[in-house]
Amino acid sequence: MDSDKKAKIVQRKKNKLKRHTIKVFFLTLGALIMAVGLEMVLIPNNLIDGGVTGIAIIASHLTNLSLGLFLFLFNLPFLYLGYKQIGRTFAFSVAYGIAVLSIATSFMHNSTAFTNDILLATVLGGIMLGIGVGIAIRAGGCLDGSETLAILFNKKLPFSVGQIILFMNLFILGSAGFVFGFDRAMYSLISYFIAFKTIDLVSEGLNQTKSIWIISDEADEIGDQIMSRLGRGITYLNGQGGFSKDDKQVIFCVINRLEEAKLKNIVEDVDPSAFLAFSNMTEIQGGNFKKKDVH
Numbered sequence: 001m002d003s004d005k006k007a008k009i010v011q012r013k014k015n016k017l018k019r020h021t022i023k024v025f026f027l028t029l030g031a032l033i034m035a036v037g038l039e040m041v042l043i044p045n046n047l048i049d050g051g052v053t054g055i056a057i058i059a060s061h062l063t064n065l066s067l068g069l070f071l072f073l074f075n076l077p078f079l080y081l082g083y084k085q086i087g088r089t090f091a092f093s094v095a096y097g098i099a100v101l102s103i104a105t106s107f108m109h110n111s112t113a114f115t116n117d118i119l120l121a122t123v124l125g126g127i128m129l130g131i132g133v134g135i136a137i138r139a140g141g142c143l144d145g146s147e148t149l150a151i152l153f154n155k156k157l158p159f160s161v162g163q164i165i166l167f168m169n170l171f172i173l174g175s176a177g178f179v180f181g182f183d184r185a186m187y188s189l190i191s192y193f194i195a196f197k198t199i200d201l202v203s204e205g206l207n208q209t210k211s212i213w214i215i216s217d218e219a220d221e222i223g224d225q226i227m228s229r230l231g232r233g234i235t236y237l238n239g240q241g242g243f244s245k246d247d248k249q250v251i252f253c254v255i256n257r258l259e260e261a262k263l264k265n266i267v268e269d270v271d272p273s274a275f276l277a278f279s280n281m282t283e284i285q286g287g288n289f290k291k292k293d294v295h
């Protein structure tokens with residue numbers, strides 16, 4: 001093995017370690033912000049979040065057991081779904097984020113509330129939850145198993161991931177009315193919508209699909225890695241450099257928002273100098289956007 005190859009391998013390992021460190025930091029930060037929003041803003045005011053977290057809050061209230069315990073237990077089944085649907089890396093990221101969230105909420109249980117003003121708690125709690133979840137999504141993970149469940153249902157139902165999550169959360173938030181009172185349930189609904197919009201601002205949209213154009217001299221290897229590690233189909237296009245006039249191979253691929261971080265890692269591992277162009281897509285019709293299972 002020549003010195004150039006050894007240098008490239010060493011550099012790739014350094015880049016990979018740096019990426020993992022940054023991911024762990026932001027997953028931890030997102031989970032801590034969400035934990036504070038739950039234990040010091042929403043829960044003391046009898047407000048809940050949507051998804052698995054909302055179910056865990058109701059269970060914790062009815063049993064007087066720690067919220068962290070239910071967060072961990074209720075999210076366990078979704079880790080397997082995340083593993084099958086998106087891949088091992090995503091499942092590990094989700095597991096880590098949920099573990100930090102569960103531990104943090106356990107330590108903060110019965111903490112003093114930031115405010116007892118119901119309107120302020122509704123707005124502040126929604127913003128904090130949205131920021132926490134948004135940061136986790138940008139880092140390549142998530143903090144609630146309902147997102148992976150919605151992605152699975154999306155393959156079999158004629159609804160978007162966002163619509164499925166909205167339906168599930170309306171049902172959960174409505175059920176909270178029988179536990180905390182319907183006025184608190186309606187405030188919780190307002191807080192959820194604030195959180196949902198904040199997630200959009202932080203993560204640029206949970207349910208957005210993205211088209212990616214990749215130009216690289218290592219296009220064949222990048223394409224193979226995308227298909228094997230991400231499970232997505234790709235299309236090769238022939239191009240020509242405008243200045244150099246050299247023939248170029250262009251990769252076109254469509255992914256969802258949760259897969260963006262992993263795709264960037266794949267490309268950077270193979271060719272850090274590759275050109276990537278991302279574009280948000282509002283609708284996909286025809287073709288086959290389904291993905292293969294990855295391990």
